[in-house]
Amino acid sequence: MPHKIPESVLVVIHTSEMEVLLIERADRPGFWQSVTGSLDALDEPLIQAATRELFEETGIVADGETIRLHDWQLSNVYEIYPVWRHRYAPGVTHNTEHIFSVCVPRDIPIILSPREHLRYAWLPWLEAADRCFSSSNAEAILQLPRHAGYS
Known part of the structure; x- marks a missing residue:
């Protein structure tokens, strides 16, 4: 198997009511994360990687019309x-x-x-941030109100 590329996407999935979808890793039960x-x-x-990962991990199709990914133009190195x-x-x-979100x-x-x-x-955004095992994922969720236009 070829080596993974050390560049990735993180997609925070949320509702307009600021509930965030978290998924539990199969290889590490108890580790919750975004896509x-x-x-x-x-x-x-x-954007293609984010669209692909969103579909592969949740079945959600970002069609660019009714379901649109939002590129935060923000990246973390960890x-x-x-x-x-x-x-x-x-x-x-x-x-x-690289961080994205989708409502x-x-x-x-x-x-x-x-x-x-x-x-x-589905968890309220602050509870979702607390449940994430990854600090960069938690931080992205904490920034969600600003990037989703709620602040």
């Missing part, structure tokens, strides 16, 4: 957890994560990839 995933190719556009470093080329220790209806069907996630939960 996240690495680029498939060095030249994959970020240290890759040691437990996952084996997925990257030797010596790679940091990842650059969806609360009753949108969620179809999880069972090999990736066990279950999902």
Whole structure:
């Protein structure tokens, strides 16, 4: 299997009532997160990666009309957890994560990839931030009111 590219997208899924969708990792039960995933190719556009990951992990289709991804034009560089470093080329220790959000209806069907996630939960945004295992994910959720136009 080829090494993962140390550049990824994070997609915060929320409703207009500021509920946030979190998904629990299958490989680490108890680890809750937003949609996240690495680029498939060095030249994959970020919006394409975010659209792909959103669909692969939740079944939500960002069609650009009724469901639109919002690029925050914000990225974080963080240290890759040691437990996952084996997925990257030797010596790679940091990842650059680009943040997106998408507002969806609360009753949108969620179809999880069972090999990736066990279950999902809709939570008020502050509670969702508290439940995330990733500090960059939690911080993105805390910034949601500003980026979603609620502040």
